[in-house]
Amino acid sequence: MKIQPVEYAMFCDYASVSMDGKINLNGIFERILSEKTPATHPQMFVVSRLILPKGKHSITFTLQQQDKVLAKSVFEKEIAAELGVHNHFWGVQGLKVESWDPIELQILIEGKQVFVKRLPVVKVERKEPKQNKQ
Numbered sequence: 685m686k687i688q689p690v691e692y693a694m695f696c697d698y699a700s701v702s703m704d705g706k707i708n709l710n711g712i713f714e715r716i717l718s719e720k721t722p723a724t725h726p727q728m729f730v731v732s733r734l735i736l737p738k739g740k741h742s743i744t745f746t747l748q749q750q751d752k753v754l755a756k757s758v759f760e761k762e763i764a765a766e767l768g769v770h771n772h773f774w775g776v777q778g779l780k781v782e783s784w785d786p787i788e789l790q791i792l793i794e795g796k797q798v799f800v801k802r803l804p805v806v807k808v809e810r811k812e813p814k815q816n817k818q
Contacts, residue, residue: 687767690791690799693732699773707731707771715804716781725779730789734770736763744792745774749785781805 697711709731716725730745745757757774781787784805791799 687735688798689735689793691733691735691769693730693789693791693799693801695789695803696729696731697727699729699731699775701771701773715806716787717806717808718781719808719810721781721783721805723781725781726777728776728779730772730774730776732772732791734761734772734791734793736761736768736770736793738763738766738768742794743772744790744795745772746790746792747776747779747787748790749782749787752782754779754782754787 694709695713696709697713699710700708702708709729730747732745734743739762741761741763743759743761746753747755755776761770763770779787784807786805787803789799789801789803790797
């Protein structure tokens with residue numbers, strides 16, 4: 685049986701772990717809405733669960749648009765058991781959204797890409813409230 689190394693990856697406004705080990709995700713989203721680009725997304729969390737075999741692992745998380753890296757997190761994780769679970773919380777502040785192209789989350793383990801998730805950037809127009817004519 686082949687095990688997928690990434691069980692899930694989500695984008696949310698805020699994430700934490702409670703004292704009893706529960707993962708709390710607030711404001712899960714699947715797209716970024718903006719009136720214009722470039723724009724700045726003030727704060728987001730990328731939360732994932734990785735399933736890793738025993739050993740030391742080099743893991744890279746990257747957010748990019750086209751070939752431009754917008755944010756990156758690199759770390760080492762040592763797994764003592766035959767198979768281990770790692771919940772990863774990555775806080776990203778002031779993400780610069782350069783264009784309307786989707787943002788890609790790429791996860792690499794030992795330099796090999798194991799996961800890609802696209803986050804569309806969607807243009808929205810601000811609607812002015814209707815005024816009552818009297």
